[in-house]
Amino acid sequence: MTVEGVFPGSPAAKSGLKAGDRLLTIDSRWTDQINDCYEALRTLRPGETAVMQILRDGKRQTLEATVVAGI
Numbered sequence: 001m002t003v004e005g006v007f008p009g010s011p012a013a014k015s016g017l018k019a020g021d022r023l024l025t026i027d028s029r030w031t032d033q034i035n036d037c038y039e040a041l042r043t044l045r046p047g048e049t050a051v052m053q054i055l056r057d058g059k060r061q062t063l064e065a066t067v068v069a070g071i
Helices: 011-015 034-042
Strands: 022-026 049-056 059-066
Antiparallel strands (some): 049 059
């Protein structure tokens, strides 16, 4: 799934996620569609770390974000 935008100050932004990144996995779960992302994040609790695999400029990278309460 390609990231369309990232809210400033959000956990995603703090992790380094950027618009245009291709999100491959969240905690080892494939994220081909937005519903896959929701399903992967559903089991995480505030304070836990979400490990994301992304593709940026043809290179695979690992990012980590701390989960917060909310949407």
